[in-house]
Amino acid sequence: MSSPRILDRIGGPADVKALAPAQLPQLAQEIRDEIIAVTARNGGHVGPNLGVVELTVALHRVFNTPDDQFVFDVAHQGYVHKLLTGRGGDFFRKLRKSEGASGFLYRRESPHDAFGAGHAGTALSAALGMATARDLRGTGEHVVAVCGDAAFTCGVTMEALNNVVSSTKRLIVILNDNEWSIAKNVGAIAKYLNRLSTNPTYNKLHQDVEKFFLGLPRGHEMNQLYLRWKRETKDFFMDSSLFEKFGLRYVGPIDGHNLDELVKNLEFAKQCDGPVLVHVLTKKGRGLEAAVAHPEKFHGASPFDPATGENVKSAPGTPPNYQDVFGDALTRFAQQNPKVLGITGAMPSGTGLTRLSKEVPGQFFDVGIAEEHAVLFAAGLATKGFRPVCAIYSTFLQRAYDMVIHDVCLQNLPVTFCMDRAGLSPNDGPTHHGLFDLSYLRCVPNAVVMQPKDEDELTDMLHTALQHAGPAFIRYPRGAGTGVGIKPQPAALPLGHAEVLREGSNVMIWALGPMVQEALKVADRIAAEEGISVGVVNARFVKPLDRTLLLSQAACIPLLVTMEDNVVAGGFGSAVLEALQEGDCQTAVERIGWPDKFVEHGSSVEILRASYGLSTDDIVRRIKERYRHLGEAKVEAEV
Ligand SMILES: Cc1ncc(C[n+]2csc(CCOP(=O)(O)OP(=O)(O)O)c2C)c(N)n1
CATH class of the missing domain: 3.40.50.970 (Thiamin diphosphate (ThDP)-binding fold, Pyr/PP domains)
Incomplete structure (x- = not known):
């Protein structure tokens, strides 16, 4: 019988702290196995998460969420944090699926998610806001921003860095440096970080001296004197790190897969009385050979075979993306x-x-x-x-x-x-x-x-x-096209001209993008079920809109339908409504698009469309009902 997993006994950060140090490597291995098994089935951010297993375990050993706050940049590397904060088991196994854990962090998903994200570069500013709020309120919690090396290619991260010392006296920034963005990280910052991590002697020397002082009685005062001396003298004879120029104490680089090192350095950062940046070197994809060999492919992978790293093949004949x-x-x-x-x-x-x-x-x-x-x-x-x-x-x-x-x-x-x-x-x-x-x-x-x-x-x-x-x-949308084949020579399209695909005498659907195929299906269904003649126009342009065609068609029919893969508010349907109003046309318009809500993640486009009332059946029903009401209203008006 296989021995029970430590991971299954982790209900929250207190359970991580209760483990003996000797149990941590096994926990790390179990977390890796779980992430590989789940992402192989569901797809997801394999490489970034395998790279931060020890770092996240160490963070939860040293700090206390939700009292302390972690702000993960992009939050695509938050799977380990989820597994350690009560979101394992079935919820994690349904990662990125309907009813399962999100692939990112959300404030509403857990009190341990101090901030939500999905876009890059937001962690440092948000963490700085939290740290400043803590200072203003006079509370004592720790705020830790966890940023990848590529986060420092974002302008907003540099804007935050420029404000750290003027905003707070205490902030911990983890620089999780794996040298990769999705592709290899680019630009001068990437080169600089590379120099910093391959030339650690200067920083190691100073950190060893600091640690020595802090171990002595009255060491804190001696260390303060030492830091002042270092600040005042070093620029004369050695290059201080970029982060020190921004007023953060630089700690590192440290091995991001060595739990003892991580815990020791995080404890050190925790007791620092100024903003501090801990430079942690990690390997993207660690623990899965294919992910280490192909960091770009395994940054965000579609389902794969963990033994070979090969992606699950799409069905033969699937059109190109x-x-x-x-x-x-x-x-x-x-x-x-x-x-x-x-x-x-x-x-x-x-x-x-x-x-x-x-x-x-x-x-x-x-x-x-x-x-x-x-x-x-x-x-x-x-x-x-x-x-x-x-x-x-x-x-x-x-x-x-x-x-x-x-x-x-x-x-x-x-x-x-x-x-x-x-x-x-x-x-x-x-x-x-x-x-x-x-x-x-x-x-x-x-x-x-x-x-x-x-x-x-x-x-x-x-x-x-x-x-x-x-x-x-x-x-254009994510995923496969329609399989039409590409002409050898492209055509120049006249700007602002729509394409009539099918004439109709009762209803016209103006659709955009993939909604055009959907509109053709809907038109067939309504014609077959109700004998209503439904035409379809491929709008092509939202701006300039083909007003001439729109107004000429609208003048001859009682109902015009718009279909778009955008929020209804201010979208294509709104453009049509405005054009009709400006043309003094009273034709009724049914706008089909996404409601005024943030749409959750889900297992598939079809499932999400159905849960927001946008399945083919829903659209057919809406058009039929609207058309029927218009007919009834007309009869009433005539009576
Ligand atoms: C504004 C924005 N642009 C692009 C992306 C796509 N994206 C997601 S993660 C990522 C790379 C992040 O690299 P890094 O911060 O170094 O973290 P790592 O994945 O290497 O751990 C990119 C470009 C994004 N999330 N947000």
Whole structure:
């Protein structure tokens, strides 16, 4: 019989503290096994979590959540924290599935989640806010920000760093340095961290002296004198760390897989009376050979075979993903035109730019997790005649909204935005769903906003955008296209022209993107069930909207339906309503889209659509009911 697992007896951090030090390596192994087993089935952030097992165990040995607070950057590495804070068992086994644990941290999921996240770079500012609030309230808890090395490529992290010493006297920052973002970390900060971790002699020497003083009677005072001397003299003869220049005491680098070292250094940081940064070196994917060998693939993996690391194959004949079609098209266009450039914010594989980076490296830029910079950088390139394409997920473009308005659209520069993950990212949840971009973009002057109905039209739209003299935004969903095949030569689409796919004399559905296929299905069902004639238009452009066609159709039918993968508030349907109102048209409009709510994570798009009243059945029912009511109202009016 196999011996019972320690992990199964962990109901919370107190149980972690109660273990003997000799039991901790076994706990770490059990946590790794559990993470590998669950992510192999459900997919998830395998590498980042396997890398922080010892670090998270050590944090829970030294600090007391929820009284003390941990703020994890991105929070994609929070699985170990979940397992140690009462979220193991079935809840963890359903990780990223409906009813299971979220793949990120949420304040509402547990009191041990001091802050929620999913976007990068937020931990340091949030932790600094918490530490400052603690100081203002006069309480004594510890606040610990856990940031990856790539978090320091985010502008907002550097803004927080600039404010640490002026905001609080006590904050602990863990720099979890594994040298990887999703891809290899980039830029000067990555090089600097690499130098710091490979040249530890200077810092080790000073930390050993500090530890020596702190071990003596009245050692604290002697240490204060020593620190003052160090501050005042060292810049003359040695290079202090960047973090010390920002006023944080630097501790490290330390081995992030050595529990004794970790606990000792965290205890030291805990008693420091100023802000301190602990530099921890970890190995992404530790404990799973394939993940160590392929850190990019195993950063966020789809289900895989733990023995071989091979992904579970998609069904034969599955059409290519939108991201790959986009990446192929951009590579082709870049090969034909040296002015075409591809820019990513630390996501070459997720956005489909890996091929461009390999085949046309001189026209590819990975700027780190720096969406604001990516957009401004593109604007600058565009002023000199280049045709930059920013490949940024819909949700992450939110971070660069001011740059979109102030630096691209106001200056009417020809920057193309390719926004993947528009619509649901079902297993990831609200931090990653791209449900707002139509609303936040269509109000911006000069913006052309479009969405293709299939992958061939995506190629046409990219071609069209690259001919257009101003800003253009193309959104498309996560996952596979429709399998239409791509024409050898892309077509230039006339801006602001919709495509009528099917005429209808009772109802017209104007749909966008993947909703076009859904609209065709819905139209067939309603025609078959009720004998109502339902037409379908592929809207293509939200801005400029095809008002001429819209008004001419609306004049001849009682009901117009809009379908979009965006929140209803301010989205495509709202654009249609505005156009009808401005054209003095009274035709009724039924808007189908996402409600004014943050949509949870769930097992699949279908399950989430059904739970928000957006399944095919729901849509069919809504249209039939609305049409029937309009008929009844008309009869009543005539009587
Ligand atoms: C604003 C934003 N842009 C991009 C991403 C996608 N993303 C998720 S994790 C990650 C890399 C994080 O690297 P690091 O902070 O070093 O942590 P690690 O995964 O290496 O532990 C990126 C780019 C994001 N979450 N947020």
